[in-house]
Every structure is written in structure tokens, then in C-alpha cells.
Amino acid sequence: MAELIDHHLLVEPVAGRYGCQELLRTYAGELSSRLDSAAERSAALFRTFEHYLYSADAAMALLAPHRGRVTVSPPGPGVRPQQFDSAADAAQWIAAEQHLLPELLRRVGHHPHAETLRRRLLPALKAWGPDL
Structure with missing residues (x-):
């Protein structure tokens, strides 16, 4: 590196x-x-999006347990969400990743399942800031 x-x-x-x-x-x-085929590129974007969806949900479960959680099915193959040992770890992850989330939301705009993905991710991200 x-x-x-x-x-x-x-x-x-x-x-x-x-x-x-x-x-x-x-x-x-x-x-x-x-x-790569269009299907392969779409699948890779979907896995990336799911990674952040499940990671954000796990972070919010620690940081704001009183808020409703996103109901999601198990992650797809190849998706490895971030795991957090504490609320401090979750907050640190959010601070570190926050800069790329608006771009990720823009990029998903052309995905065939864009609206479903946005609907699943936005509730978990609302606490992160007004730009999302």
C-alpha cells in the first residue's frame, strides 16, 4: 500500500x-x-451497495437502538458487512465512510433495482447527515 x-x-x-x-x-x-458484462458490473455494484446497507444497519443498531431498523433479508453471496464491537467502533466507521455515501447513492441511480436499494439504505443513513 x-x-x-x-x-x-x-x-x-x-x-x-x-x-x-x-x-x-x-x-x-x-x-x-x-x-466485464453489464450483468457482472451490475452485480458488483449491487454487492457494494448491500455491503453499505448491512454495515449501516449494524452501525445504527448500536448507535440508535431506539430507531426502527431496516428490515432486510440475509446478504447475498460475496457480501461481507462490517461488524462492530462497540458503539464507538460504529461511530468511527460512519465518520470514515461518510464521504463516499452520497456518491454511492448517485451511482446506484442507473441500477435496475435503484429504487428498492435507495428505500432500503436511506432510513439507516438519515442520521449520518443532511447531504445524504
């Missing part, structure tokens, strides 16, 4: 959270368009 950061291929906007530079992201998207 350090070498990728040194060569400016990755960025670390928040300690322990990594992302790639826009040029690399664009190239990866173009490569995926050529090599």
Missing part, C-alpha cells in the same frame, strides 16, 4: 481508508466496460 501511495496510485483521505486517483478509476471503469 505504501508503495502505491508513494507512486500516487492510491490516496488515503482518512487514516486506514484508501481510494484510487481519478485517472486510475476512469481506466478501471473503461477496462471493466470492455472485459
Whole structure:
């Protein structure tokens, strides 16, 4: 990771959270368009969205147990939600991930199940801030 950061291929906007530079992201998207089917790309986006849905629900269960929880079926294959040991862990995760959630909500806009996904995720995210 350090070498990728040194060569400016990755960025670390928040300690322990990594992302790639826009040029690399664009190239990866173009490569995926050529090599992966639309169904594969849609399934990957759905898994990412589910990861955040289940992780946000788990975080909110610790941070605001009095609020209603999102009723969800078990996660799909390949989805590994974040697990939290304490409310402090959940709050730390929310603070670290909060910057990408608005973008994730925008990107899901073209997914065949966009409305269902938004309806499932938004109740868990409302406590995170007005931008969501």
C-alpha cells in the first residue's frame, strides 16, 4: 500500500481508508466496460451497495437502538458487512465512510433495482447527515 501511495496510485483521505486517483478509476471503469458484462458490473455494484446497507444497519443498531431498523433479508453471496464491537467502533466507521455515501447513492441511480436499494439504505443513513 505504501508503495502505491508513494507512486500516487492510491490516496488515503482518512487514516486506514484508501481510494484510487481519478485517472486510475476512469481506466478501471473503461477496462471493466470492455472485459466485464453489464450483468457482472451490475452485480458488483449491487454487492457494494448491500455491503453499505448491512454495515449501516449494524452501525445504527448500536448507535440508535431506539430507531426502527431496516428490515432486510440475509446478504447475498460475496457480501461481507462490517461488524462492530462497540458503539464507538460504529461511530468511527460512519465518520470514515461518510464521504463516499452520497456518491454511492448517485451511482446506484442507473441500477435496475435503484429504487428498492435507495428505500432500503436511506432510513439507516438519515442520521449520518443532511447531504445524504
